[in-house]
Every structure is written in structure tokens, then in C-alpha cells.
Amino acid sequence: MEILMTGATGFVGSYLRVYxxxxxxTIKTVSFRYHPDQYFDFKENAIVHLAGKAHDIKNVxxxxxxxxxxxxxxxxxxxxxxxxxxxxxxxxxxxKAVADNIDGVLTEDIVxxxxxxxxxxxxxxxxxxxxxxxxxxxxxxILRPCMIHGPGNKGNLNLLYNFVSKNLPWPLGAFDNRRSFxxxxxxCFVINELLETKEIPNGxxxxxxxxxxxxxxLIKTIGANxxxxxxxxxxxxxxxxxxxxxxxxxxxxxxxxxxNKLTENYVVSNSKIKKALKKEFPVATKEGLAITIKxxxxx
Numbered sequence: 172m173e174i175l176m177t178g179a180t181g182f183v184g185s186y187l188r189v190y191x192x193x194x195x196x197t198i199k200t201v202s203f204r205y206h207p208d209q210y211f212d213f214k215e216n217a218i219v220h221l222a223g224k225a226h227d228i229k230n231v232x233x234x235x236x237x238x239x240x241x242x243x244x245x246x247x248x249x250x251x252x253x254x255x256x257x258x259x260x261x262x263x264x265x266x267k268a269v270a271d272n273i274d275g276v277l278t279e280d281i282v283x284x285x286x287x288x289x290x291x292x293x294x295x296x297x298x299x300x301x302x303x304x305x306x307x308x309x310x311x312x313i314l315r316p317c318m319i320h321g322p323g324n325k326g327n328l329n330l331l332y333n334f335v336s337k338n339l340p341w342p343l344g345a346f347d348n349r350r351s352f353x354x355x356x357x358x359c360f361v362i363n364e365l366l367e368t369k370e371i372p373n374g375x376x377x378x379x380x381x382x383x384x385x386x387x388x389l390i391k392t393i394g395a396n397x398x399x400x401x402x403x404x405x406x407x408x409x410x411x412x413x414x415x416x417x418x419x420x421x422x423x424x425x426x427x428x429x430x431n432k433l434t435e436n437y438v439v440s441n442s443k444i445k446k447a448l449k450k451e452f453p454v455a456t457k458e459g460l461a462i463t464i465k466x467x468x469x470x
Contacts, residue, residue: 172366173197175213175257177248178221182324183263183355187219190359191366203244211248213255217366220248221263224289234288241292246299253303259310261362262300266315266377266439268293278440279315279375297375305373312365314358316378317439320459321355322466327432330424331386332467335393335401343411344387344403346434351379354459357452364448371447379439382456386433392457396464 174191178184179200188198199215203222224240245262252260267290269283285291297313305311320328334341361378365371384392387403394401411430418426445451454462 172217173199173215174217174219174366175199175201175215176219176221177201177203178223178263181221182321183319183358184221185323186321186355187221187359187362190356191363194363194367196366203248211251213251213257215257217259217261218248218252218257219261219263219362219366220245223263223293237288237292238295241289242295242299245296249300249303253306253309258308259312259366260300261312261314261365262296264293264297264313264315264375265290266317266437268297268315272435273437276438276440277377279377279443301375310365310369310371311373312371313375314361314378315375315439316353316358317351317437319353319355319358320463322463324355324463327429328389328460328463329467330429331389331433332393332464335390335399336397336467338399338402340402340404341387341390342404342406343430343434345405345408345411347385348434348436349383349385350435350437351383351439352456352460353379354452354454354456354462356454356459356462360453361444361448364450368448376444376447377439377441378444379441380454380456380459381441381452383438384456384460389460392460393464396461397468 174196176184176188176198179188179198180202188200192198203211222240222244224237249260266277267287268285269277269281271286271290283294285294300311300313318326320326357380358378390401390403414423415425415427415430417423
């Protein structure tokens, strides 16, 4: 299959390109910028649209940056897809297009109510794609992954790794939470299956590994993979939150947004996508985390 991929130099894109090429696909990578009234002439069989602006935890981005990269560009690429001979369009959205905070388990049935410019711009793109009538023979898949991790990914997992590897006590043990993770290998597997299997219905699919973990369990998992004993302190949440609020203004390692990401409940269901694929994911939750954790030691 000939596949056009946007965002191929990003974290997911760099893995997906290799993954799809191993399946004997021909990948064309293109870097798009939003320009009003621009049209793209696609000749490929499928389009995987990964390009966009990720959530900025430092809050230095302009709101317009999100809407141009995540909504306007997606709109342009999809309009060109509708006029082209390409048969499949895969769009990488985000669970943040639905909600920033959730109670219970996030499923595709929940009415979206994003609160950030990142989430709103992703949801606007989804709404636009869903508003268009697909020509006969074309397929559309909107994927909402949770936090994707893998070797080379620097994020909150790296922060936790640094705590454990330096034998520092984890001070957030008093926070009781559960959240979902997603191995980069599993998201690549899902996209490949969607490209290859015509019988999978169009629509929105949440993507997450099978199991959710608490941050305390994650700390223990990191310790086990480093052959270190994890030290978890249950410091008063009130005091921790006060320090995080100070971090909002003093550029401390811990601020309110990072604290929320480390301690929030965010469990995502993968039942719809697994039912559609009729296959198990290739990488188990803790197996994928172990691969990511061990890669940090090489950085």
C-alpha cells in the first residue's frame, strides 16, 4: 500500500513509519503548514494524519497556534482526501478532545466537553471530519489515544524514572489514582490494522493498553525494572498542592498542571477498538512500560 503520512518526524510518526515499512508499505512523508485555500494533490492509497500541535504544559503557546495546526490544517488535508483517489483517512486525535478530567471510565459514548485550546481544537477537527459525507469506498477513522509512551519519549514517565533511579522518595503516595497508558507499539498496531482491514466500521475509537495503573504502582514498576526498592512517602496532599501552586509562578519542577497529570484519575476503555479489530494488542501494559523504562537508562 502507498501511504502518505503527516507528522512523520514526531514521536509516534517516527515509530509508525518504520512499523508500516516493515509491513511492506511504501511511505511518503510530507511536512504541511496551514495556508488558507491551499489544496493538496494526493496520489496515495491512504493518508495517516498525525501532524498537529501537542499540548504545551508550559502554557507559552498562542491559542491560534492550536486552531491552525489541529483544526485548519486537518480540515485542508481531509478536504483534499475527499477529492483524491485515496481510500483511507486515519486521524490521530486525543482523549483530551473529550475531557480533561473524568469520573469512571472514558468511553466513546461520553459527550465531549474539552476545556483547553488543545482539546477544543482537536474536537473541532473531529466534528468537521464527521460532518462530511464520505464518498463510496472511502473509510474514516478517528483515533483518541491516551498518554503514549515508548523509547525516546520524554515526559512524566521520565520524571518518575529520575526519582526512582536516584533513590529519591516519591512524595505523592497519599494520592490515590488510576490512569491508562498506551505503548507506541500498540498504537502502531492499531493503525496498521485499520489500514489493512476494510471491514472495520468508520468512526471514533479510543486507544489504550488493557490495564490501568496508579502512580504508586508505576513507581513500584520502575523500581522493579531497575532492581531498586521504591520509597513512597504519603505527604499531606494539602501541602503538596500548596507547593505546586508556588511552582506555577516560580518555575519549580512541580506545578499544578504536572501534579494533576501525575495524580489524576484517567481510565480509558479500549473495548470498542478491540471488538472491531477482533485481535489482542501485541504488547501488554507492564511489558510496554518495562520497555520504555529500560530505554531511559540509555539516554
